[in-house]
Amino acid sequence: MSADLQDRAAQAIEMLAAAGADDAWATAGQSRDVEFNYRDGALEKVKDTTSQQLAVQVYAKGRYSSHQTTDLNPDRLAGFLKEAVAITGALEPDDQRAVTSAELFANRPEADLDLVDSTVEALDRDQRMAWCVELDGAARQHERVISATSAVYDGTQTQASASSNGFSGVQESTYCWLGANVTLSDRGERRAADGFFAGSSHVGDVPDAGEVAGTALKRALVRLDSEKGPTGKTTMVVDSRVAASLIGRLMGPAYARSVQQGRSFWADLIDQEAFSSKLTIIDDPLIVRGLGSRHYDSEGISAKVLPIVEQGVVKNIYVDTYYGRKAGMTPTTGRPSNRRIDPGEHSLADLLGAAGEGVYVTSWLGGNADGTTGDFSLGLRGHMIENGEIGRPVGEMNVTGNLKDLFTRLDAVGNDPYPYSTTLAPTLVFSDVDFSGV
Amino acid sequence: MAIKRRDFLGQMAAGSAIVTMPAFLPGCGVNQATQMATPTPENPFMTWFGVDEAVITRVMTELTANGADTADLYFQHQRTNNLSMEDGIVSRANSGISQGVGLRVVIGEQTGYAFTEDLTLESMLAAARTAAAIASGTGLVAPQAFNPKKTGDLYSIELPWADVGIDQKLPILKHVDAQARKGDPSIQKVSVNWSDSDDRVMIATLDGHLIMDHRPMTRLTAMVTATRDGETQSGYSNIAARQDFSWYTEERINNMVEEAVDRTLILFEAKRPPAGEMPVILAAGASGILLHEAIGHGMEADFNRKGTSIYSDMIGKKVAEPFVTIVDQGTIPKERGALNYDDEGNECGRTTMVENGVLRSYLHDSISSRQYKVGATGSGRRQSYQYAPMPRMTCTFMEDGPHTKDEIIASVDHGIIAETYTNGQVQIGAGDFTFYVKNGWLVEGGKITAPIKDVNIIGNGPEALKRISMVANDAKLDTGGWTCGKNGQQVPVSQGIPTVLVSTMTVGGENVS
Numbered sequence: 001m002s003a004d005l006q007d008r009a010a011q012a013i014e015m016l017a018a019a020g021a022d023d024a025w026a027t028a029g030q031s032r033d034v035e036f037n038y039r040d041g042a043l044e045k046v047k048d049t050t051s052q053q054l055a056v057q058v059y060a061k062g063r064y065s066s067h068q069t070t071d072l073n074p075d076r077l078a079g080f081l082k083e084a085v086a087i088t089g090a091l092e093p094d095d096q097r098a099v100t101s102a103e104l105f106a107n108r109p110e111a112d113l114d115l116v117d118s119t120v121e122a123l124d125r126d127q128r129m130a131w132c133v134e135l136d137g138a139a140r141q142h143e144r145v146i147s148a149t150s151a152v153y154d155g156t157q158t159q160a161s162a163s164s165n166g167f168s169g170v171q172e173s174t175y176c177w178l179g180a181n182v183t184l185s186d187r188g189e190r191r192a193a194d195g196f197f198a199g200s201s202h203v204g205d206v207p208d209a210g211e212v213a214g215t216a217l218k219r220a221l222v223r224l225d226s227e228k229g230p231t232g233k234t235t236m237v238v239d240s241r242v243a244a245s246l247i248g249r250l251m252g253p254a255y256a257r258s259v260q261q262g263r264s265f266w267a268d269l270i271d272q273e274a275f276s277s278k279l280t281i282i283d284d285p286l287i288v289r290g291l292g293s294r295h296y297d298s299e300g301i302s303a304k305v306l307p308i309v310e311q312g313v314v315k316n317i318y319v320d321t322y323y324g325r326k327a328g329m330t331p332t333t334g335r336p337s338n339r340r341i342d343p344g345e346h347s348l349a350d351l352l353g354a355a356g357e358g359v360y361v362t363s364w365l366g367g368n369a370d371g372t373t374g375d376f377s378l379g380l381r382g383h384m385i386e387n388g389e390i391g392r393p394v395g396e397m398n399v400t401g402n403l404k405d406l407f408t409r410l411d412a413v414g415n416d417p418y419p420y421s422t423t424l425a426p427t428l429v430f431s432d433v434d435f436s437g438v
Numbered sequence: 439m440a441i442k443r444r445d446f447l448g449q450m451a452a453g454s455a456i457v458t459m460p461a462f463l464p465g466c467g468v469n470q471a472t473q474m475a476t477p478t479p480e481n482p483f484m485t486w487f488g489v490d491e492a493v494i495t496r497v498m499t500e501l502t503a504n505g506a507d508t509a510d511l512y513f514q515h516q517r518t519n520n521l522s523m524e525d526g527i528v529s530r531a532n533s534g535i536s537q538g539v540g541l542r543v544v545i546g547e548q549t550g551y552a553f554t555e556d557l558t559l560e561s562m563l564a565a566a567r568t569a570a571a572i573a574s575g576t577g578l579v580a581p582q583a584f585n586p587k588k589t590g591d592l593y594s595i596e597l598p599w600a601d602v603g604i605d606q607k608l609p610i611l612k613h614v615d616a617q618a619r620k621g622d623p624s625i626q627k628v629s630v631n632w633s634d635s636d637d638r639v640m641i642a643t644l645d646g647h648l649i650m651d652h653r654p655m656t657r658l659t660a661m662v663t664a665t666r667d668g669e670t671q672s673g674y675s676n677i678a679a680r681q682d683f684s685w686y687t688e689e690r691i692n693n694m695v696e697e698a699v700d701r702t703l704i705l706f707e708a709k710r711p712p713a714g715e716m717p718v719i720l721a722a723g724a725s726g727i728l729l730h731e732a733i734g735h736g737m738e739a740d741f742n743r744k745g746t747s748i749y750s751d752m753i754g755k756k757v758a759e760p761f762v763t764i765v766d767q768g769t770i771p772k773e774r775g776a777l778n779y780d781d782e783g784n785e786c787g788r789t790t791m792v793e794n795g796v797l798r799s800y801l802h803d804s805i806s807s808r809q810y811k812v813g814a815t816g817s818g819r820r821q822s823y824q825y826a827p828m829p830r831m832t833c834t835f836m837e838d839g840p841h842t843k844d845e846i847i848a849s850v851d852h853g854i855i856a857e858t859y860t861n862g863q864v865q866i867g868a869g870d871f872t873f874y875v876k877n878g879w880l881v882e883g884g885k886i887t888a889p890i891k892d893v894n895i896i897g898n899g900p901e902a903l904k905r906i907s908m909v910a911n912d913a914k915l916d917t918g919g920w921t922c923g924k925n926g927q928q929v930p931v932s933q934g935i936p937t938v939l940v941s942t943m944t945v946g947g948e949n950v951s
Contacts, residue, residue: 039547039744045826047551048568065531070538070555080535087531090604091521094529125571146745183746183867189900190748191867226868231714233949261524262627262663263672326525366863366872367894367946372663372672375710377894377946379863379872396870398894398946400713434949436713 002170005030005160008072012056013162015078019085023059023099023164025300028052033155034123038132040140040147058084062093096325100299102165104321104331108302109286113293117202120154120174128152131178131209138213139180142221146191150180150213153199167300176203180213182220192223194363198420201289219362222383222393229384229394229437235358236399236433237351237385240416244423245364247281247341249378250403253371254308255334256323265374265404269314276410277312278344285337292338292422301333308339339423344413348427351412353388359397359435360385367398374403397437406430481586483640483650487513487539488557491584494642496559498580500566501541502644505575508804509644510782512540513557514823517600518635523611525627531604540823541569544805547743548572551826581646587785590778592771593680595654599634602683607632610686614660614695621699626670627663632656641783649783654680655774655930657919658691660698666706673702673876678774678919678930685772701858701877708891711880713947717853718895718940719846719881724859724916726933728940729764729834731862731871732899735924737766737791737799738817738829739806741866748869748899749797757797758903761839764792766801768816768832774919775833775932779816782827786816792903803829821927831922835934839909843937846908848884854945855879855886856895869899893946902940910937 005028012026030052037045054077055068067084071077135150154176162168177199186192196216198207238246258264285294285303295303299321307315319327320334352360360383367378381395407430414427484490494511501509520532538555539562550572552565611630618628637653659676675698679685720728733749741747768777768786777786782804790798802810803818806829819830847855855878862873872894880888915934922931 043548043572045549045551046572047826048571049551049553049565049824051553051824052555064529065533067533069535071535072555084533087533087604090608091531092527092529092608094527097529149744183744186868189750189752190869191746193746193865193867223868228944231949261629262665262670263661365865365870365896366861366874368860368874368876368892370672370892372670373705373892375892377874377892379870379894379896381865381870395868396896396898396944398713398872398896398944400710400893400946400948434713434947436715436944436946436949438715438944 002158002160002172005158006162006168006170008054009160009162012054012081013164015081016056016058016085017164019082021058021060021085021088021164025057025099025161025163027055027159027161029157029159031155031157034128034153036128036132036152037149038136038151039149041136043129043132044149056081056084058088059097059099060085060088062095062097063088063091064094064097065091096322098321099163099165100167100301100321104301105167106302109295111286113286113295114289115173115201115293117174119203120176121156123154123176123203134209135178135180135213138210139182139217142184142217144184146183146185148180148182151178153177161300163300169296169300171294174201175199176206178206178209178212180216182216184220184224186224192220192226194219194223201291205289223381224393226381226393226395228396229359229435231436231438233432233434235355235385236430237355237358237360238428239360239362240414240418240425240427242361242363243425243428244418244421246428247339247423247425249369249376250407251308251336252369254317256317256319256327256329258371259317260323260327263372265372266314266317270317271314273313274404275309275312275407278410278413279312279407280310280342281308282306282340283308283337284340287338290338292336294337297333297335299334301331303337306332336422341413341417341423341425343415343417343426345415346412348414348416351414351427351429352385352390354412355385355429356388358385359394360390369403374405376401376403394437397435400434400436406433483638486515486638487640493559494584495580495582497541497562497566498642498644500563501543501570502578502580504570504573504577506543506545506573506578506644507808508544510542511642512542512781512820512823513640514538514637516635516637516822518633519599521604521607521611521632523615523630526615528608528611536822538823540825541566542826543569543572545573547805547809549826553823578644580644583646584642584648585646586648586650587779587783589650592769592776592778593654595682596684597682599636599654599656599682602634606683610658610691614658614691617692617695618660618662618699621662621695622664622703624664624666624703625662625699626665629661631659639781641779641781643783647783649779651778654682656681656685658686658694659919660695662698662702664702669706671702671705673705674698675701676919677917679772679917680774680776681772704877704889705891708877708889711854711890711893711945711947713945713949715942715944717850718943718945719850719853719855720935720938720940721855721857722843722910722912722937723914723934724918725856725938726835726916726935727859727862727873728902729836729935730831730922730931730933731864731873732897732902733764733791734766734831734834735864736866736869736899737801739800739802739810740829742800743806743809747866752797755797756795757900758792758795758906760795761909762792762795762903762906763790763837765790765837766817766831766834770833770915770932773833773915773932774930775831777816777832780818780827781820782818784814784816784818786832789815789817801829801831803827819929821929825927828925830924830929831931833915833932835915836909836913836936836938838911838913838936841908841910843910843912846910846937846939847881847886849908849939850881851883853881854890855881864899870896871899872896895943895945897940897943902943905941906938907941908939912936
């Protein structure tokens with residue numbers, strides 16, 4: 001399959017050149033995805049699909065455009081690529097646009113990242129059904145369960161890229177995830193609900209189905225009788241499972257594009273001691289079996305470990321080739337891979353104990369952040385921290401502040417990075433945070 | 439240089455027996471609505487997808503080989519074009535074609551789904567066999583003829599987007615940029631994004647219907663960044679509709695740009711309100727996001743048939759004051775959320791979710807309407823051929839009430855007005871919902887006193903409905919480009935509301951010590 005995709009990408013480059021492109025980039029992709037949903041003792045949905053697409057980037061007469069199609073009929077594809085070049089010609093010239101320089105392809109890592117598990121392709125209906133039945137049984141192990149939906153997702157993704165200046169590469173990965181969402185009857189018409197999903201590139205690394213669904217049920221059970229907590233300024237302990245989302249908000253404008261467009265609070269932070277010294281964020285594309293691991297990024301830039309923040313000092317941001325040129329910055333990569341947040345020494349229990357009181361956040365609900373200023377306001381659910389322990393469940397609350405300011409008040413990080421995410425974040429503890437509730 | 443899409447399609451057709459540029463005249467197919475009309479290869483949608491009735495029958499037979507309560511083939515060809523302008527030049531375009539057929543079998547509450555992008559008989563039969571594996575009964579006799587339903591006219595357009603060249607769009611982006619820069623000397627950066635699409639779907643159903651719909655869409659967005667005394671602020675505005683090129687009048691564009699500039703400049707003065715519970719006035723228009731999150735999702739029947747929504751046992755109950763009526767209506771012409779037919783081929787209509795304060799009807803797809811033994815509400819939607827449909831909103835709004843905007847503001851001693859939004863979310867079971875207020879105002883002593891910014895508001899659906907204490911008579915629909923996400927599927931929606939007072943909700947903000 002990967003040889004076919006490489007041919008398809010290479011042919012697209014030839015066809016674009018013939019149509020008048022000066023330079024071009026092409027990526028041919030294929031994926032197989034299978035999804036089983038099982039609800040309350042019966043199979044609910046089976047989705048089994050194979051999908052193909054071709055994406056191209058065209059550089060012609062100092063102009064640039066990008067295009068993608070799922071219609072790979074050879075005659076129509078030829079017309080599509082011809083049109084892509086013609087569309088490019090109708091734009092305004094932009095002298096900052098150029099295909100990725102071949103120097104950035106150099107030193108591509110060769111280490112085996114072990115992202116493909118051949119047993120994923122061999123999974124059959126019986127195995128998926130066995131997981132579903134096990135998930136369903138464990139998820140409904142309580143008299144207050146109204147409904148539980150379990151799911152198994154697995155598949156294979158393959159992408160081959162080629163460029164007019166000699167790039168060629170194939171990346172393939174497999175995935176297999178299990179999980180369940182559980183809804184319980186709560187007071188009045190309310191339902192308490194939560195879920196848990198876990199997965200890996202390798203079937204052997206996927207945790208036991210009964211454990212996964214048991215975690216989902218436990219997470220739903222602790223939501224029972226949740227009430228609004230108090231308005232006030234206090235300590236915030238962010239559970240490792242949802243810390244990645246907060247890190248994502250922080251990193252949202254850490255891109256050359258945002259900086260060059262004047263929409264990033266990171267603009268003035270480079271080389272500065274901007275955040276708490278407890279914060280270290282490393283973009284690491286080379287983690288074996290990592291969910292975001294790769295040998296090269298979507299522009300073909302060879303993967304390397306990139307420190308973003310080291311002990312509070314901003315070392316790098318994400319710089320792609322185009323905005324790098326516009327902003328006068330050296331390209332790093334325009335796309336995050338895995339993010340490792342350096343863990344601390346203490347467990348969640350220790351951190352809650354040290355906090356004494358505050359709010360322990362276990363999920364977010366909506367909210368947003370302004371990337372230009374860093375101002376944020378997020379909905380949350382979790383628990384009050386009472387006498388250093390997890391106390392009563394709370395919800396319908398907001399946390400509000402400024403991200404730049406919040407991360408100067410990161411007082412501690414846990415020793416418990418959450419594994420089922422491309423951002424491997426531990427528990428995070430912040431002091432003096434504004435909550436609104438009752 | 440003038441780029442006319444038709445010229446390129448002409449080239450594309452040269453080597454191909456399948457794709458031509460069918461004349462998608464407004465109202466095409468109207469004459470085929472007669473009973474038992476036999477679609478011929480002249481049917482432009484069949485031509486477009488390169489299939490005929492015999493092929494559809496053959497695939498439907500394979501799809502229902504193990505039995506089915508319902509089954510459908512969802513053919514789709516979507517062409518999108520995007521243009522963007524930054525730093526004074528229109529130097530980026532993107533075009534995309536998304537084409538394929540989704541095949542679905544439903545038996546009871548069970549769904550088998552597959553799709554293929556390769557519209558050859560062989561590939562479609564293989565996908566049909568995959569989807570059919572959900573069932574294990576005896577095969578059905580597929581319809582030998584598919585009766586075309588009358589083509590809808592909610593968003594018939596004069597000129598398909600395929601025929602509008604980049605040379606025509608480019609001056610609009612330039613105008614937006616120039617107009618925004620004129621807005622204030624502090625404006626440093628302007629970016630403009632244009633998008634248009636022609637989406638053609640053809641749905642063949644097990645009961646022998648053939649539904650064809652051409653769904654245009656366009657959206658224009660302006661983002662503005664301004665700097666004053668070393669402080670930088672940015673904001674944006676956009677407009678979207680199922681319209682054609684003629685919709686973009688200078689006045690409409692200028693209004694949108696002015697909004698983007700105003701929303702940005704006010705941020706220099708805006709502060710966070712105090713944190714906590716307070717009365718919230720929802721400004722008319724985009725505040726319809728409250729309805730979308732606080733009740734709309736909870737009324738989608740899939741959650742209710744599973745018992746997972748807070749509204750599962752509340753039909754017929756009083757949930758709000760008698761002056762509260764909340765509707766989901768797919769048939770408002772040209773709106774972003776409008777649809778002639780839903781993605782199961784059911785005609786869209788008007789569903790009253792709350793009538794004079796009483797909970798009336800869920801939003802149904804075919805699975806739930808069969809289970810509840812009620813008529814379809816035309817709410818079965820999907821992101822594309824790659825997904826099975828489920829109940830979704832279209833255009834959600836609240837009817838006018840008995841109060842006025844001035845009365846509402848005057849009645850609030852200490853609270854806020856929420857005016858513009860970026861996003862919202864809901865937790866269906868507990869009913870907790872949030873929406874993020876980008877711009878708003880502080881109200882003190884019945885008067886607007888200062889601008890506010892960047893606060894999340896959180897509430898509980900049924901409680902917030904109960905607390906709608908005043909509804910004004912100035913209902914309007916928002917023209918922003920809203921997109922709703924559910925279970926990983928994105929669909930365009932619209933929303934609207936008159937000025938409304940919710941007596942208390944929890945507002946994010948600062949704690950003054």
